[in-house]
Amino acid sequence: GGPASLSRFRGALVAAVLGDCVGGEFEGAEEVPMESVLQHLSSLDDDTKGNGILEYSDDTAMARCVVQSLLTRAGFDERDMARRFAKEYSASPGRGYGSGVIQVLKKLSSPQLSDVYRPARDQFNGRGSFGNGGAMRAAPFALAFPDPADVKKFAHRGAMLTHSCSLGYNGAVLQALAVHLSLQGALDLPLKFISTLIIEMEDVESNEATLNDARILKEAEKPFCERLHRVSDLMHRSKVSIEEVISELGNGIAALHSVPTAIFCVLHCLQPRECLPENYGGLERTIAYSLALGGDTDTIACMAGAIAGAHYGIEAIPQSWIKCCEGAEDADMNAERLHMLYQQTSQGG
Numbered sequence: 184g185g186p187a188s189l190s191r192f193r194g195a196l197v198a199a200v201l202g203d204c205v206g207g208e209f210e211g212a213e214e215v216p217m218e219s220v221l222q223h224l225s226s227l228d229d230d231t232k233g234n235g236i237l238e239y240s241d242d243t244a245m246a247r248c249v250v251q252s253l254l255t256r257a258g259f260d261e262r263d264m265a266r267r268f269a270k271e272y273s274a275s276p277g278r279g280y281g282s283g284v285i286q287v288l289k290k291l292s293s294p295q296l297s298d299v300y301r302p303a304r305d306q307f308n309g310r311g312s313f314g315n316g317g318a319m320r321a322a323p324f325a326l327a328f329p330d331p332a333d334v335k336k337f338a339h340r341g342a343m344l345t346h347s348c349s350l351g352y353n354g355a356v357l358q359a360l361a362v363h364l365s366l367q368g369a370l371d372l373p374l375k376f377i378s379t380l381i382i383e384m385e386d387v388e389s390n391e392a393t394l395n396d397a398r399i400l401k402e403a404e405k406p407f408c409e410r411l412h413r414v415s416d417l418m419h420r421s422k423v424s425i426e427e428v429i430s431e432l433g434n435g436i437a438a439l440h441s442v443p444t445a446i447f448c449v450l451h452c453l454q455p456r457e458c459l460p461e462n463y464g465g466l467e468r469t470i471a472y473s474l475a476l477g478g479d480t481d482t483i484a485c486m487a488g489a490i491a492g493a494h495y496g497i498e499a500i501p502q503s504w505i506k507c508c509e510g511a512e513d514a515d516m517n518a519e520r521l522h523m524l525y526q527q528t529s530q531g532g
């Protein structure tokens with residue numbers, strides 16, 4: 184489809200769910216042989232399975248809250264979104280949430296709470312979380328707002344409800360921007376895609392809060408920019424091993440060690456790769472490759488899935504995968520609603 188087509192919206196939201204559901208199998212594993220990944224993925228083609236056997240985790244649970252809130256309020260409403268996070272957590276606390284964010288979600292359910300950003304600011308001795316929980320649910324912001332300035336602003340605020348450290352919320356901004364660009368067809372020119380992201384993040388990371396957090400955490404002056412430059416360096420190499428990707432970019436639970444990694448997975452899998460089956464299309468390659476990195480596989484595959492799905496569109500996603508994953512069909516319907524909201528906004532109505 185063309186820029187911002189319905190197929191791209193559906194691809195983005197559905198592939199994010201698939202990444203989360205199929206990635207759950209390997210979350211936390213230190214080494215994941217590609218053979219195990221391919222075996223896991225081919226088991227999804229088995230007709231006797233299906234009907235949502237693979238459950239989604241916190242990544243999708245929170246993304247669904249974001250989607251419902253954006254749709255119901257026809258825009259960003261922090262109190263509504265916070266209430267939905269809290270309600271979802273108390274209804275299904277066993278979705279594998281990060282151990283810190285649980286405290287925030289419990290506090291957000293208090294009716295006496297006047298500042299919904301407060302619980303997040305109190306995390307980790309007042310510096311806030313740098314986990315990837317803001318980024319893992321950031322894709323819907325790109326599907327709700329056509330203007331990139333809005334995508335950045337609301338992805339930031341949406342993440343701040345649980346992640347007030349700049350190394351957490353800037354990861355959400357980066358992820359939302361990557362989905363935004365991919366929806367526009369920007370992955371047709373991969374080198375321009377990465378350089379556009381670097382230019383955007385130069386601006387996003389040039390403020391006191393970011394420079395301060397980076398200093399305290401002993402990271403580069405502009406941590407996400409630095410990582411995106413590493414992504415760009417890896418793209419220019421003819422051969423890159425999984426070990427090198429992990430050591431250069433990371434595969435962990437921090438946004439800094441997973442959002443640039445997810446972006447790299449998408450870029451690396453734009454073309455066929457020796458380690459991946461020839462009959463795989465780009466979307467399947469991206470998901471498989473993300474899982475083979477090990478570490479925070481559900482989240483990296485979820486984020487890579489959103490970016491890749493926005494590029495390849497819904498037609499690239501195997502039906503058998505959709506059938507196996509809880510919430511995939513729901514995501515498809517919600518993508519259509521978000522597409523309508525997006526179009527209303529672009530027409531200024």
Ligand code: R7I
Binds near residue numbers: 242279280284311317
């Ligand atoms: O970021 P968050 O929502 O976790 C998301 C991850 C995804 O992989 C999901 O799939 C799920 O498995 O969890 O949850 P947080 O609790 O805010 O952050 C995750 C973890 O990162 C924390 O439990 C800490 O171990 C670590 N962390 C920090 N550690 C020290 N100092 C995050 N921020 C800090 C920090 O400032």
Ligand code: MG
Binds near residue numbers: 241279481
């Ligand atoms: Mg998870």
Ligand code: MG
Binds near residue numbers: 481
């Ligand atoms: Mg995870």
